[in-house]
Amino acid sequence: MTTLVTIAAFEHLGVSTAMPRMVADLDGAALYSWPFTAFLAASVMATVLSGRVSDRLGPVPALLTGPALFLAGLFTAGLADGMAVLLVGRVLQGLGLGTQVVGIYVLVALVFPVRRRPAAFGLLAAAWVVPSLVGPTAAGLVTEHVGWRWVFLGITPFALLGVLLLLPAIRSLPPNGGDRAPARRGVVPAAVATAAGIAALTWAAQHAVWWLALAGIAALVPGLRVLLPRGTFANRRGLPATVLARGVFAGAFFAVEAYVPLTLTAVHGFSPAAAGLPLTVGACGWAAASHWQGRYPDIPRERLIRVGMASLGVALACTALIGPDWGLGWLSVPCWLLAGASMGLAYPSISVLGLEYAGERERGFVSSALQVSDMTMAATMVGLGGVMLATFASTADPTAAVVPLNLLMAGLALVGALTVRLGRARS
Secondary structure, three states, X not given: OHHHHHHHHHHHHHHHHHHHHHHHHOOOHHHOOHHHHHHHHXXXXXXXXXXXXXXXXXXXXXXXXXXXXXXXXXXXXXXXXXXXXXXXXXXXXXXXXXXXXXXXXHHXXXXXXXXXXXXXXXXXXXXXXXXXXXXXXXXXXHHHHOOOHHHHHOOXXXXXXXXXXXXXXXXXXXXXXXXXXOXXXXXXXXXXXXXXXXXXXXXXXXXXXXHHHHHHXXXXXXXXXXXXXXXXXXXXXXXXXXXXXXXXXHHHHHHHHOOXXXXXXXXXXXXXXXXXXXXXXXXXXXXXXXXXXXXXXXXXHHHHHHHHHHHHHHHHHHHHHHOOOOOOHHHHHXXXXXXXXXXXXXXXXXXXXXXXXXXXXXHHHHHHHHHHHHHHHHHHHHHXXXXXXXXXXXXXXXXXXXXXXXXXXHHHHHHXXXXXXXXXXOO
16 A cells, blocks of 8 residues: 555655656656646546545545556556647546555455554655655656656556566455445546546636636536535535545645746746755655654544644745745745645645545545545646736746745635534534
């Protein structure tokens, strides 16, 4: 399980590093954003469908199908002779990752007792540490000296090893008992609409196409009403508010993170390697805090989520100080360490709390709802940053956009800490 997450992390970080060389070799500069967009849209689709299948049949189909699709995507992308084939590979990778993530969540709920779930999710977070430390550098060296194709092909043996290591655990799983999964109408059309909406919003934000952004929102809203627990948008106490909290964290954190390296390079003259250092430190803080919360399962998860949301707001507000040219660029390192630690406290706690609310036949739905909330809010807020950058500033001088964006995301986190209605609904 941990091996699969580690491989996915290496692939995610490596693709971002190698993408400029990829699109140049494949003559696809005009489609630079589409490998990311296609991956994200496919992940949303797979997450929803995997949740439905897991509620009916248990996690085994997802844990077998997901890695197989991901492996096929690695081969397809690694052997691509044009952008069309590369996009097919990225879609397969997105389908595979979205499928296996839900299977892993359901597996944790099935195998681990409640008190051990914080530690299990902490272990999954720790699987990102080594990829965060060496992944971008390794991918850069491989791209430069061997070729970008080996960013994909080089990890295929490890992906296969992860599947082989998981097979004994799959064979020993207890039967998927419990009541029949509740019927949910319109899930497939809603998944298609949500994936299309995210893709449209992402593309519109990158190219300032306003009508496409409106079309994306028009597709997203009805889709999310089906895919998320009823009452999520109204912050209803219990599971809906927990799913909403996941989106608040993802939107606030990733919107700011996306523009930290740009701010450091454009405003303060950092090298690309130095500009990536805060992100590495943040990943380490995330893993360390995840490990810490796993050692104390008796601390109420609601408390950790609120503390994490409040400290994230403080960290993002401080990050706004690096935006102006008079700011201290290296302040980003302690700021992002605090931001990462805030996420490490809260993300596993949200997963644990969500699975506590889920019935035995609703774990797949809840797991997919958490992922959909995460991806949708992250894509929307990163897109908002892109619109602000294109409207008020530029990549050469991003200060006028990143400072208000960071403050806005800090406000989102702090308001969430005060208003999100965690805890079970009163009967």
